[in-house]
Amino acid sequence: MTTETRIILLAHGSSDKHWCQTFETLAAPTLEAVPQSVVAYMELSTPSLEQVIKESVAQGYRRFVVLPLFLAAGRHLRKDVPAMIATLEVTYGTTISLAAPIGENPHLGQAIRYVVEDTLEASYG
Amino acid sequence: MTTETRIILLAHGSSDKHWCQTFETLAAPTLEAVPQSVVAYMELSTPSLEQVIKESVAQGYRRFVVLPLFLAAGRHLRKDVPAMIATLEVTYGTTISLAAPIGENPHLGQAIRYVVEDTLEASYG
Numbered sequence: 587m588t589t590e591t592r593i594i595l596l597a598h599g600s601s602d603k604h605w606c607q608t609f610e611t612l613a614a615p616t617l618e619a620v621p622q623s624v625v626a627y628m629e630l631s632t633p634s635l636e637q638v639i640k641e642s643v644a645q646g647y648r649r650f651v652v653l654p655l656f657l658a659a660g661r662h663l664r665k666d667v668p669a670m671i672a673t674l675e676v677t678y679g680t681t682i683s684l685a686a687p688i689g690e691n692p693h694l695g696q697a698i699r700y701v702v703e704d705t706l707e708a709s710y711g
Numbered sequence: 712m713t714t715e716t717r718i719i720l721l722a723h724g725s726s727d728k729h730w731c732q733t734f735e736t737l738a739a740p741t742l743e744a745v746p747q748s749v750v751a752y753m754e755l756s757t758p759s760l761e762q763v764i765k766e767s768v769a770q771g772y773r774r775f776v777v778l779p780l781f782l783a784a785g786r787h788l789r790k791d792v793p794a795m796i797a798t799l800e801v802t803y804g805t806t807i808s809l810a811a812p813i814g815e816n817p818h819l820g821q822a823i824r825y826v827v828e829d830t831l832e833a834s835y836g
Contacts, residue, residue: 591834593827600785608783608814615824623827651834653827655782658733660725683834688826689733697822699740701813702718702748702778709716709776709808 590622592647594638596667597655599627606631609655622647628662628670635670643678650682657689715747717772719763721792722780724752731756734780747772753787753795760795768803775807782814 595616597609606627613625626638633641639650652671654663663684671682688694720741722734731752738750751763758766764775777796779788788809796807813819 591831593830595823595827597782600783602785605783605785608812612782612814612820612823615820616827619824620827620831649834651830653830655823657722657737657780657782658725658730660727660730685830687733688823689737691822691826691829693822693825693829694819695737695740697816697818698720698737698780698813699744700818701816702720702741702745704816704818705718705776705778705810706716706745709774 588646588648590647591649591651592642593620593623594635594650594652595623595625595655596635596652597625597627597631598662599629599631601630612655626652628667635667636674639674639678639680639682643680648680650680651685652682653685654687656687657694659687659690663687713771713773715772716774716776717767718745718748719760719775719777720748720750720780721760721777722750722752722756723787724754724756726755737780751777753792760792761799764799764803764805764807768805773805775805776810777807778810779812781812782819784812784815788812 595613600606616623624638626633626635656663668684671684675682720738741748749763751758751760781788793809796809800807
């Protein structure tokens with residue numbers, strides 16, 4: 587058992603392989619820097635949120651933060667994910683916090699500005 | 712008429728006001744740093760992509776880069792948006808390039824890492 591909080595980067599999921607690769611690439615700097623972080627998918631892709639919780643509990647984790655790799659909160663984050671989390675907390679006897687979607691953090695707005703600057707350079711290059 | 716390229720930050724759009732506010736906040740650092748940038752919505756919110764192109768053409772813009780504020784490319788970016796762009800190019804006699812979604816740029820992966828570090832601090836704070 588560990589007192590560490592496991593960070594779950596929750597992406598939507600898709601039947602399209604390229605779509606999932608984009609999220610794996612997006613998560614890579616985090617996975618490298620934060621050993622207790624992991625990716626899970628809300629639907630259509632694996633590992634699912636439940637698979638990750640189940641395996642993590644077996645590894646001794648009891649506290650989780652789910653960080654949505656979503657730019658903004660729509661129906662999924664307001665309703666579907668909280669419902670999934672409530673069920674998983676009961677099933678696995680864990681504490682799971684749902685963080686705000688990454689798009690609500692100012693780091694994202696700064697990153698978008700850098701992307702635009704890259705885009706402008708490419709456009710005039 | 713201007714030779715400048717207008718940068719259009721294209722968000723999905725939603726009937727939910729809070730959802731749009733998140734994108735306006737996300738776009739704010741860019742809008743401040745890059746005067747020829749502007750936000751448009753694919754559907755459900757205004758200004759639409761067509762409204763922005765129409766007004767920009769009236770202001771003298773002839774070249775556009777559409778930068779999708781999407782983490783990954785799904786059906787919308789593979790099919791719907793290219794079709795909209797093809798129609799708008801003909802209707803308004805403009806050149807409109809579709810850039811890769813912001814999630815494919817490494818700046819976003821770094822930003823996510825910073826968000827996770829913030830989240831960990833908050834979780835242990």
